[in-house]
Amino acid sequence: MKSENQHYQLDDSIIYTSNSPTETKRLGKKLGSLLQGGDFVAFNGELGAGKTCFIQGIVFGLGCKEQVLSPSFSLIKEYKGMNPIYHFDLYRLTKPEELEELGYEEYFSGNGITLVEWAKKIEEYLPKDFLSVKITMNENNYFTRKILIKSIGAANRYRKIIEELRHLGHFGN
Numbered sequence: 001m002k003s004e005n006q007h008y009q010l011d012d013s014i015i016y017t018s019n020s021p022t023e024t025k026r027l028g029k030k031l032g033s034l035l036q037g038g039d040f041v042a043f044n045g046e047l048g049a050g051k052t053c054f055i056q057g058i059v060f061g062l063g064c065k066e067q068v069l070s071p072s073f074s075l076i077k078e079y080k081g082m083n084p085i086y087h088f089d090l091y092r093l094t095k096p097e098e099l100e101e102l103g104y105e106e107y108f109s110g111n112g113i114t115l116v117e118w119a120k121k122i123e124e125y126l127p128k129d130f131l132s133v134k135i136t137m138n139e140n141n142y143f144t145r146k147i148l149i150k151s152i153g154a155a156n157r158y159r160k161i162i163e164e165l166r167h168l169g170h171f172g173n
Contacts, residue, residue, distance in 0.1 A: 012158075013150035014165050020143050024050045024135075027147065028057020030168060034161050035062060037083040037111040040127050042119030042152075045135035047091070050145050051117045054133065058115060059085055070117070076102060084112035096122045129153030131161060 018024040035041070035058070043051040056068040062081035069077070070089045079085040086107045093099065099122050107114055108127060119126060132152050138144035149165060151158035 012162060013148060014162055016147045016149070018050070018145045018147055019141075021050065021053050024053045024145060024147070025057035025060070028054040029061035030057075031149070031161070031165065032058035032061020034164050035083075035113050037113065039157070040108065040114045040130040041116070041133060042126060042130050043115065043117045043133045043135070044120050046137055049135040049137050050147075051133075051135055052089070054135065054147070055087060055115050055117070059087070062113065076107070078112075081113075084110070086110075086112050086114045088114070088116040090116065090118040090121045093118070093121050096124060099125055127153075129155035129158065131158045 016027055018027060031041075041058070043054070045051050052068070052070040059066070059068045059079055059081060062079075062083065062085055064079045064081035064085060066079055068079070068087070070091075075088060075090065075092065077087045077089075079087065088102075088107075090099070104125065108125070116122070116126075119132075130152050132148075132150045134148040134150075136146040136148070138146070149162065151162050
């Protein structure tokens with residue numbers, strides 16, 4: 001039985017309801033297929049909300065076949081897809097200034113695709129334009145997630161991605 005995925009439109013954002021990790025990965029895969037070099041995606045959500053699951057879909061959608069695990073201990077993992085992919089997991093970051101030790105500028109302003117989990121920890125370091133993904137867990141259903149994808153800043157690039165996602169109507173294949 002195919003589940004009915006809901007999505008709601010807002011001005012520069014869209015909200016999806018995912019009913020399983022598979023659906024979350026499928027949405028990530030679709031978003032990944034829309035990303036290109038230089039794009040920046042900031043993820044926020046509780047521990048266990050599905051940020052890494054979503055990123056697994058994005059990385060697959062970018063043509064990478066490597067297994068994606070959260071780089072919690074190293075803080076950053078690089079993957080090779082159609083473009084370089086930089087996956088940051090800042091859960092263990094104790095203060096935003098620690099980001100400077102990683103040489104973040106090269107990653108954040110380079111030609112790769114940057115995916116940052118726990119982005120709220122480094123708000124002052126985020127670029128002025130980026131795509132924000134906030135995943136919220138449903139208290140009544142362990143597998144259900146609300147996924148808010150929002151264009152931040154003035155760049156039309158991320159608004160176009162939101163528009164492409166609106167045309168989906170569901171998670172696609």
